[in-house]
Amino acid sequence: MKDEQSISPSHGLTRQMQVYLQGLQGQRPSLPVSPDVLEQRAVEQLSLEASGYLAGMDDTMRANLEAFQRWRIVPRMLRDVSQRQLSTSILKMQLPVPLLLAPIGVQSIIHPEAELAVARAAHSTNVPMILSTASSRTLEEVALALGDTQRWFQLYWSKNPDLNASFVRRAEQAGYGAIVVTLDTLLLSWREQDIQNAYLPFLLGEGLANYFSDPVFRQALLQPPEENPVTAVRYFTDIFLNPSLTWEQLGFLRQHTSLPIFLKGILHPDDACKAIDIGMDGIIVSNHGGRQVGGAIAALDALPAIAQAVNKQLPLLFDSGIRRGSDILKALALGAQAVLLGRPYIWGLALEGEQGVQTVLQNILADLDLTLALSGYSSISQLDSSTLVNAQPVH
Numbered sequence: 001m002k003d004e005q006s007i008s009p010s011h012g013l014t015r016q017m018q019v020y021l022q023g024l025q026g027q028r029p030s031l032p033v034s035p036d037v038l039e040q041r042a043v044e045q046l047s048l049e050a051s052g053y054l055a056g057m058d059d060t061m062r063a064n065l066e067a068f069q070r071w072r073i074v075p076r077m078l079r080d081v082s083q084r085q086l087s088t089s090i091l092k093m094q095l096p097v098p099l100l101l102a103p104i105g106v107q108s109i110i111h112p113e114a115e116l117a118v119a120r121a122a123h124s125t126n127v128p129m130i131l132s133t134a135s136s137r138t139l140e141e142v143a144l145a146l147g148d149t150q151r152w153f154q155l156y157w158s159k160n161p162d163l164n165a166s167f168v169r170r171a172e173q174a175g176y177g178a179i180v181v182t183l184d185t186l187l188l189s190w191r192e193q194d195i196q197n198a199y200l201p202f203l204l205g206e207g208l209a210n211y212f213s214d215p216v217f218r219q220a221l222l223q224p225p226e227e228n229p230v231t232a233v234r235y236f237t238d239i240f241l242n243p244s245l246t247w248e249q250l251g252f253l254r255q256h257t258s259l260p261i262f263l264k265g266i267l268h269p270d271d272a273c274k275a276i277d278i279g280m281d282g283i284i285v286s287n288h289g290g291r292q293v294g295g296a297i298a299a300l301d302a303l304p305a306i307a308q309a310v311n312k313q314l315p316l317l318f319d320s321g322i323r324r325g326s327d328i329l330k331a332l333a334l335g336a337q338a339v340l341l342g343r344p345y346i347w348g349l350a351l352e353g354e355q356g357v358q359t360v361l362q363n364i365l366a367d368l369d370l371t372l373a374l375s376g377y378s379s380i381s382q383l384d385s386s387t388l389v390n391a392q393p394v395h
């Protein structure tokens with residue numbers, strides 16, 4: 001019987017063969033397969049300002065990548081891995097693969113088609129997309145490009161409660177299936193490269209499509225953003241920073257939506273327990289790709305203790321540092337049910353638009369499928385802490 005939700009049992013093999021066969025016709029993949037080379041090529045393509053913004057901060061990002069290196073997979077042999085199951089369900093949502101596109105704002109600085117190109121690639125690969133509040137295209141336009149592909153909406157909780165409620169209402173109407181509240185960006189961090197470049201895309205009006213199109217936002221202005229963009233941007237900066245937000249206020253969201261609510265940016269087990277106590281539906285362990293707290297714990301290092309504290313009481317997702325199939329496998333083994341992919345799809349977008357995003361997704365899923373099989377597992381549900389050893393580097 002064919003399981004509609006599973007990707008082809010030989011997705012990895014099929015993709016690998018497709019690439020080798022094209023090679024026989026003298027064609028090499030145009031997009032770099034190695035994530036490091038992909039990043040390097042994308043950086044060469046982008047302006048100094050855009051690549052600096054995309055990179056964010058170095059220190060915590062490096063820690064994220066190093067944490068993955070410390071965990072090693074211990075492969076098991078001869079366990080019939082001819083059929084592989086990569087699907088999972090989160091609350092009532094069936095995910096064909098344990099991967100979603102992380103919310104990444106202001107994609108117009110990367111590619112002119114921005115979130116629309118990403119949405120089309122999400123649609124063709126059937127990978128769910130989480131759209132940022134700070135997107136360059138409106139959530140309605142992106143929903144149209146996604147068609148029937150699953151989508152969640154990431155909410156930046158501004159100081160204007162009516163605007164927050166309006167965003168959630170619009171997301172519901174446009175078919176978004178969950179709200180992801182990002183907790184770690186109530187202020188913007190000290191980003192050395194952006195400060196050196198004196199660059200913040202929002203001040204140029206980029207990434208504000210959802211704000212400028214919102215009736216509540218527009219009502220707060222004397223003139224519409226099209227007539228007076230400077231005042232509109234100033235109003236955005238007035239309400240965006242919201243460091244006084246507390247756990248108590250999350251109840252407001254519960255009253256305004258029946259959608260599941262995920263909290264993104266959890267790094268401490270006690271905060272995970274708080275999320276459960278106040279009735280949230282899911283948690284995303286993340287340090288925002290190392291972009292917010294310099295010197296922060298690597299997100300992967302935070303995962304095991306949070307998984308233990310949560311004890312499967314609610315879905316646990318993970319991001320920050322996923323670069324290849326083995327990284328996904330490691331995060332799942334340490335307790336995540338699914339992961340979010342961040343910068344790698346943006347590097348694909350920078351180089352080849354929609355096609356680039358699609359290629360990055362197909363590659364990482366092929367890599368995951370093959371790594372799962374070669375490690376001796378026929379289903380992601382079999383992964384657990386016994387899949388890995390923690391190998392500290394020898395100095």
Ligand SMILES: Cc1cc2nc3c(=O)[nH]c(=O)nc-3n(C[C@H](O)[C@H](O)[C@H](O)COP(=O)(O)O)c2cc1C
Pocket residue numbers: 053054055056102103104105106132133134154182264286287288289290291319320321322340341342343344
């Ligand atoms: C350029 C950029 C913009 C981002 N914008 C948002 C955003 O608008 N909302 C959000 O919740 N996270 C945002 N993030 C964080 C991502 O959702 C995700 O946590 C992070 O990219 C994961 O790390 P990775 O890039 O190492 O995979 C952004 C990340 C980058 C690189």
Ligand SMILES: CCCCC(=O)C(=O)O
Pocket residue numbers: 105134185188202288291
């Ligand atoms: C206004 C900040 C939104 C973008 C963001 O989250 C990031 O740059 O990390």
